Amino acid sequence: MGVAAGVPAGAPSGDSFGRMLEAVASARLVPVVSLASVEQALPLADALIAGGIAAVEITLRTASGVGAIAALAGYSDRLTVGAGTVVSPEQLDEVADAGAEFVISPGIDEAVVRRSLARGILPIPGVATASEVQLAQRLGLGAVKAFPASLLGGPGFVRAMRGPFPEMRFLPSGGVSLANAAEYLATPGVLAVSGSWMVPDDAVASSDWERIAALGAAAMAALGADPLG
Ligand SMILES: O=C[C@H](O)COP(=O)(O)O
Numbered sequence: 001m002g003v004a005a006g007v008p009a010g011a012p013s014g015d016s017f018g019r020m021l022e023a024v025a026s027a028r029l030v031p032v033v034s035l036a037s038v039e040q041a042l043p044l045a046d047a048l049i050a051g052g053i054a055a056v057e058i059t060l061r062t063a064s065g066v067g068a069i070a071a072l073a074g075y076s077d078r079l080t081v082g083a084g085t086v087v088s089p090e091q092l093d094e095v096a097d098a099g100a101e102f103v104i105s106p107g108i109d110e111a112v113v114r115r116s117l118a119r120g121i122l123p124i125p126g127v128a129t130a131s132e133v134q135l136a137q138r139l140g141l142g143a144v145k146a147f148p149a150s151l152l153g154g155p156g157f158v159r160a161m162r163g164p165f166p167e168m169r170f171l172p173s174g175g176v177s178l179a180n181a182a183e184y185l186a187t188p189g190v191l192a193v194s195g196s197w198m199v200p201d202d203a204v205a206s207s208d209w210e211r212i213a214a215l216g217a218a219a220m221a222a223l224g225a226d227p228l229g
C-alpha cells in the first residue's frame, strides 16, 4: 500500500497497513451490513463464513454498529471486520476501540483519515471525483472506495482514474450486484467490491441466516476463480 507520507509518528508500519489492505483484497467481496441489534452479529458472522465471505463492513448507520464490531472483532480468523459510515474522528476512535481492522467512509475527510492512520487502522475513504483521489494520494493512501460506483460510471470510472493515478486501488460500492461484480473485479485497479445485496435487511430481521449464507455463496461463485490464485 502507498501509506507512507500520511503516516504519523508512532503509527504502525506500512507493512501493517499493507497486510490489512491485502486482507480486503483477498476477500474480494465485502458485504455492507447495518444491524438492528448486537445479538445479530455472531449469527451473521457464521452465515457469512459459511458462504465463503472473508470480510465484512458493519456500518454505524444503526446504534448497534459499534457494539456489533466489538462482538465480531477477533471472533474468527476467517472474517476480517471493518467499520462503515465513519464520518468523524470521534467515531473513528469508537470503532478503533471496538477492534475494527479497516474503516470505510462515504466520503473523504482529512481528519478522519489522519486519525485512522494514527490509530493503526486502514482507512478506505469514499471518492467520487479526481480531486478526492488526489487528496487521498496526498494523504499517502493506496486505496479508496468508489462510491456510488454505478452512478460514477461503473468500471469505466476506475479505468479513467487509473490514468492519472496508476497506483491507486479502488473498492467500488453502490449498485454493485451479482450481475456486474465479476466485471468490476476484472477491471485493473479494483481492490475488491462491496455491496449489500447478499445481506438483505429482511433476511437479517427474520434471522434467515441460511438465506444469507446461500446468497454469500452465490456471490462468491459469481466472482469465479481468484485471478491471482
Ligand atoms: O456503502 C455501501 C453502499 O451502501 C452499498 O450499496 P448497495 O446497497 O447499492 O450495495
Ligand SMILES: CC(=O)C(=O)O
Binding pocket: 059, 084, 085, 086, 104, 105, 106, 107, 126, 145, 147
Ligand atoms: C457508503 C459508505 O461508504 C459508507 O456508508 O461507509
